[in-house]
Structure formats: C-alpha cells, structure tokens
Amino acid sequence: MSTKTVKKSITSSGLIALGAGGTIGSSWIYTNSQFFREYGAGGEIGGLLLAAVLAIFAALSFAELATTFVRAGGEVVYGYVAFGKPGAIFAAWALLGGYISLLGFYVTASSLLLARLFPIITKGIGYSFAGVRISLVELAIGVLITLIVYGVTYRGAHLTSKVQVVLLSGLIILGFILIVIGFSHGSMHNFWPAFHNQQKPLPAIIRFVIPAMTFLTGWESVATLAEEAQMPARKIGLIVIFSIVLAATYYISVLLASAWIWPWQKTAQMTMGTIDAFTAAGFPILGMIAFVISALGLMTGFLNLFSASSRLLFSLARGNLLPQGIAQLHARYQTPARAVSVVLVLVLALGWLGKGALVYFLDVGGFLIALAWAFNVLCLLKIRHQYPHLPAGFRNRHLLWPIIGGVASLSIAVINFLPITKYSLIWPIEYLLLAIWAVFGLIILWRSSFYSVDTQALLGKDMIHKLTQNKNP
Numbered sequence: 001m002s003t004k005t006v007k008k009s010i011t012s013s014g015l016i017a018l019g020a021g022g023t024i025g026s027s028w029i030y031t032n033s034q035f036f037r038e039y040g041a042g043g044e045i046g047g048l049l050l051a052a053v054l055a056i057f058a059a060l061s062f063a064e065l066a067t068t069f070v071r072a073g074g075e076v077v078y079g080y081v082a083f084g085k086p087g088a089i090f091a092a093w094a095l096l097g098g099y100i101s102l103l104g105f106y107v108t109a110s111s112l113l114l115a116r117l118f119p120i121i122t123k124g125i126g127y128s129f130a131g132v133r134i135s136l137v138e139l140a141i142g143v144l145i146t147l148i149v150y151g152v153t154y155r156g157a158h159l160t161s162k163v164q165v166v167l168l169s170g171l172i173i174l175g176f177i178l179i180v181i182g183f184s185h186g187s188m189h190n191f192w193p194a195f196h197n198q199q200k201p202l203p204a205i206i207r208f209v210i211p212a213m214t215f216l217t218g219w220e221s222v223a224t225l226a227e228e229a230q231m232p233a234r235k236i237g238l239i240v241i242f243s244i245v246l247a248a249t250y251y252i253s254v255l256l257a258s259a260w261i262w263p264w265q266k267t268a269q270m271t272m273g274t275i276d277a278f279t280a281a282g283f284p285i286l287g288m289i290a291f292v293i294s295a296l297g298l299m300t301g302f303l304n305l306f307s308a309s310s311r312l313l314f315s316l317a318r319g320n321l322l323p324q325g326i327a328q329l330h331a332r333y334q335t336p337a338r339a340v341s342v343v344l345v346l347v348l349a350l351g352w353l354g355k356g357a358l359v360y361f362l363d364v365g366g367f368l369i370a371l372a373w374a375f376n377v378l379c380l381l382k383i384r385h386q387y388p389h390l391p392a393g394f395r396n397r398h399l400l401w402p403i404i405g406g407v408a409s410l411s412i413a414v415i416n417f418l419p420i421t422k423y424s425l426i427w428p429i430e431y432l433l434l435a436i437w438a439v440f441g442l443i444i445l446w447r448s449s450f451y452s453v454d455t456q457a458l459l460g461k462d463m464i465h466k467l468t469q470n471k472n473p
Helices: 012-023 032-068 075-117 136-154 157-185 201-215 233-261 273-280 284-318 337-351 355-386 400-417 429-448 455-459 461-470
Strands: 126-129 132-135
Touching: 012 157, 012 233, 012 284, 032 075, 032 201, 032 233, 032 273, 032 355, 032 400, 075 136, 075 284, 075 337, 075 355, 075 429, 075 455, 126 136, 126 355, 132 136, 132 355, 136 157, 136 284, 136 337, 157 233, 157 273, 157 284, 201 355, 201 400, 233 273, 233 284, 273 284, 284 337, 284 455, 355 400, 355 429, 455 461
Parallel strands: none
Antiparallel strands: 126 132
C-alpha cells in the first residue's frame, strides 16, 4: 500500500460517462407504468423536465466548487472549508448515506431484473423482509454482481471510467433505436391528451418532481472524482452540468417515445413500463432492448456510486476525520483500495434486505441526496463570503440560480422528512434507518473531537496558500 496522491487517470469522455452514465439508472424505464398511472405521461415527463432544471441550478454550486477545490471527496472538502469539521462530516454523512442507500437498491434490483428472464431464481430456500420474499439464489446473484463492481472499482478510476464509456455508449445507441422507432412508428394520439381526465396538469408535474430527483442523482461524482481527472478545471465544471443535461434528455426522449408508440393509458395498466409498451406495440425485440437498457443503467449507476462513495471515505480518512489507514492507496493501481473495501461491507450490509426494501432505499437515499445538494449551495455562499476572490475554473456570475436550486432541494428534503404528506418517509422503518445512519455520523463527529484535522492532506498545500491569500479580513 502507498499513501501517494491519487493518480490522474480519467479522461474527458470517462468523466462524462461517470457523470451522465451514473445518473442514468435502471428503475426509471420500467416504473413508468406506475408513474403514468399516478401522474399521467405528462406529469412524469414534465416533472422530470422541471426536476432537471432544479438539479442544474443546484449543480451550479458543485460546478464552481469542484473547479475551486480539485480534490477527491468533493463536498467533504467544501464542507470543511466552509464549516470546519462538522461541515465536512455532515457533507459526507448526507452524500454517502444517499449513495449507500442507492447501492443497496442496486444489489436487489440486479436479481430483480434477471428474475424477469429466469423466474426460477426466485424459487427455493429463502426468507422474507417487509412482507416480500427473496430467495438465496437471488441474493447470491446480487452479491456476485456487487463483487464484480467491487473488483472493477478496486483496480482504479482508469478502468472504471473505460468500462463506463463502453456501457454509456451502449445506452445511447440502444436508446436512440427506441427513440427513432417510437416516433417514426407511433402517433401523437397515443400521447395526447397527456393527463388523466379531470387531472390538473401543473399539480401533477410538481408532485412528480420529488420522485424525479432520485432519478437525477449520480452526477455529483464528477466533483467527487475531480482530483483524478486529466483536464483543465473549467472543463470539470462544464461536465457537471452536461451530465445532467445528457441524462435528462435521455430520460425524457425514451419515455416520450414509449408514450408515442403505445397509448400511455394502456402502459399504465402494465407492470414493466417501456419494456411492456414496445412489446405490446408489436416490437418484442425493442422491448428486450428496453430491458437491456435497464440492465446497462443498473451497471453504470452501480460503478459510478461505488467509486464516488469510496472517494468520500478516502477524503475523510486523508484528513484524519476517519482512521488514516482507510486512505492508503494500492501500490499498483493507485486507488483507495481500503476505502473501496469499506464501501463493499456497507453495501452488503444493506443488500440482504432484498426486494422488500427497494422503496426504503430510494426514499431514504433521495432525502439524503436532496439534503446534500442544499448543503452544497450553502457551502458555496459561505466560501464566497469568506474568500471572495478565490479563483475558480467555473464561476457563477449570479448566485440567484444556485440559491433557487438549494432552496428547492431543501424544500424537497423537508417535505420528505415531515410526516404530514404523501411523500413523507415511511413510518417507522425509514425513520429508523435514517436514525441509525445519524448515529454513525454522530460517532464520527465524536471521534473527530480527539484528533486534529490533517488540513494539508485534506486540502493540499497549494490550496491552503490560496485560502490564506484570499481570505476576507
């Protein structure tokens, strides 16, 4: 093992693939049956568009800070500069909690997809959680896929980004096929009217923004992995924004094509959304393509969040907010191998909960991600006030837009947390999971009180000099 700085090995295409590919997940392509039923096709597609705009506003803070502090861990570094130890730990707690929750979802979702092709894997010895049964074969498949993802990320960001480029290319090619066939062989009459009878369009769109936010996470990894990127700082900031634009365009185009090829009201009565829509429209091969897109999206999300989670832990450990041994790099791969292994343990600790916990993972993960977005905007405002002339590769001319993104993100988190709306966390299990994660965060904060932060390791010697030179008197 080595303690050298992480190796710069991610190209521009690799960073785009990690950001955009990591945002394009799995469940969106088959859950549109449920969402069409509840919000109408117009509600889901319009809600995604509005959520993407809000995500871009929030991402403007990441784009600026990622090009100001080009360090592994991203928000951990920004949180420390703005609010000291508590800020760094809170940032890691929120973002890592969101990522680990979503990774737990991927462990389960991987076997869920395969069960559609091979129902036999759901049979045999198993157990139940939250009233849903999972067989040991399903669990074993999920664990095996997790170990494969672990093996790739263990070998470093260079390999991970190259694999991600291949996967994203596959997603784009297959998605393009669905879009072309959907619009050329479908009809606007299948899509319009886009809402249920007596349904008010604007409330339906606004209500879908909250679940849409869970589809639009993963791009934060661009900031988290910035230290390993081989490119000018400004380009990193642009890739943050472009990742959301690409992912949102992909989502909306494919979902709109599925509503064009087959009446969305009929799709709403099915179980597998886009997959069933193209199959019912007489294109079973395209239905299979939609299934493959779901599988590829699962892998891109899995690889991206696994890598980003390990860098958050690496950053905390490098700054002595966690045991510094976790920050040691593999001598050959120059990857934070120990941090990657810790992520594996955390993910498998959740993965055994199975299909019954899918909603729990998405709900808790979405809440924590929204909290992390809001906090990052707050960090930008504090850093701008303390260090008004600190150079950045990407700098916001007006802070109004990131502020709007931060307020929207905080509002979503509050709506999720307060037990008074249909979007609130599920009582008591999701509040219990959140409480357990809060205990872990408090333990890390308590431990940090006995140790001094290794500021030079966390921020870098050059950044400490810049902060000293640019601090507000």
